[in-house]
Amino acid sequence: MKRSGWYFAMALLLVLAGSTVASAQEVTADTGYSPYSLFGIGQLSGQGTTYNASMAGLGIATRNNRFINVINPAAVTAREAKSFMMDFGVTENNVIYTADAATSGDPSATGKLRSANNTFNMDHIIFSFPMWKGSAFKAGIMPYSSVGYSLRSFEQSDALLAEVGDVQYYRIGQGGLYKAFLGAGVTLWDRLSLGVDGQYYFGNIVRYSYANFTTSSIYRSINSGWDNYLSGINAKFGMQYEQPMGKKLALTVGATCQLGTTLSGESRRFAYGIASSTDTITNVTSPLAGYRMPMEIGAGFSLRSTDRWMVGFDYTRQDWTNTSFEATPGVSFAPACQQSFRLGAELTPNRYDIRYFMKRLTYHAGLFYEQGYVSLGGHQVTDRGITLGVSVPVSRYYNSLSLGITAGQRGTVDNNLIRETYVTFNISFSLHDIWFLKQLYE
Secondary structure: OOHHHOOHHHHOOOOOOOOOOOOOOOOOOOOOOEHHHHOOOOEEOOOOOHHHHOOOOOOOOOOOOOOOOOOOHHHHHOOOOOEEEEEEEEEEEEEEEEEEHHHOOOOOOOOEEEEEEEEEEEEEEEEEEEOOOOEEEEEEEEEEEEEEEEEEEEOOOHHHHHHHOOEEEEEEEEEEEEEEEEEEEEEEOOOEEEEEEEEEEEEEEEEEEEEEEOOOOOOOEEEEEEEEEEEEEEEEEEEEEEEEEOOOEEEEEEEEEEOOEEOEEEEEEEEEEEOOOEEEEEEEEEEOOOOEEOOEEEEEEEEEEOOOEEEEEEEEEEEOOOOOOOOOOOOOEEEOEEEEEEEEEEEOOOOOOOOOHHHHOEEEEEEEEEEEEEEEOOEEEEEEEEEEEEEEEOOOOOOEEEEEEEEEEEEOOOOOOOEEEEEEEEEEEEEEEEOOOOOOOO
């Protein structure tokens, strides 16, 4: 077996939902769980609220005064002039992992190997409020990337097996990055909107490995790895231009540019032996190096019929090919150029219907295809899927409960990789309040 077939299929031999062995730390992942998060800063999280996620992540050229759109900084100005807005969301992710048993390294494994995992986490919290006429401000926090994996392989050397018995090798990772942001936008001449976000990234990523001697108690396991604390700042700029087309239609074009940045921090190299007690072998902290996030550019357009329907398309590109990450032994990994294509739509049958409540709901749908920044053995990992969602009005103003579902597939069972088949549920609570209203009667 080629080592480039590596640990992905081996992950299916271990219970992925945080399982442990005698000397292992418990595996947790704040925002996700995927063997593909082994590399770089992990698996990138979807940006935006349930409003965006239920339309395949669409948002570069969408404007809706009932929802906070964080995909494009310029979209913050699409709002009622005196409204305070808040959006809070949670995410539940369910994944089935499938791989070819021939790549597992376990002679007894046949056919297809499968395992499953699910996570439930807070996704985001965002606030937005007006500043002065035609301008608005927003602030929030959401996950940017996640690291979560537990991979197992088996010793295959007959000589070593005869000497020490069965040996299992484990590689484990956990953690991720969060993004906090402050942003503002302004609308000029009633059609052109400009915006900028200041973004702060922070988080902790731990990766370690150890050997487990399952049939011998005289050999001690060495647990060694890296504990990285990362942080960095950058900015994202956005533009939207809205062109009326008759009395009811409007065409909006948008563009975004997120600057690249180098993540700084510190890296702790640790190693300790485990026998009857734990002995520290090394514990050295040094400045972090090698984590670079490249520039991202995006463009899109949408066509909207006032208060009824909207359809749009987004394209984004982020070139990771010149980014340096630490090498992964036995794995032919190279960063690639990430591209995404997103098509989304929404429909509100009759927002003001007083007889049929279902007609007042807003329905969302979308399709997406993404080439990720992870390339293994020359094969770029792709992600594709469909999305559906609905926003239910609650009480007065624009308060609503948004529900979204994404069904997709990441990777493939070909080329010694793993296929992730997933279903993700998103829930957002959108709250509105009107400020500065003068009471006419006491």
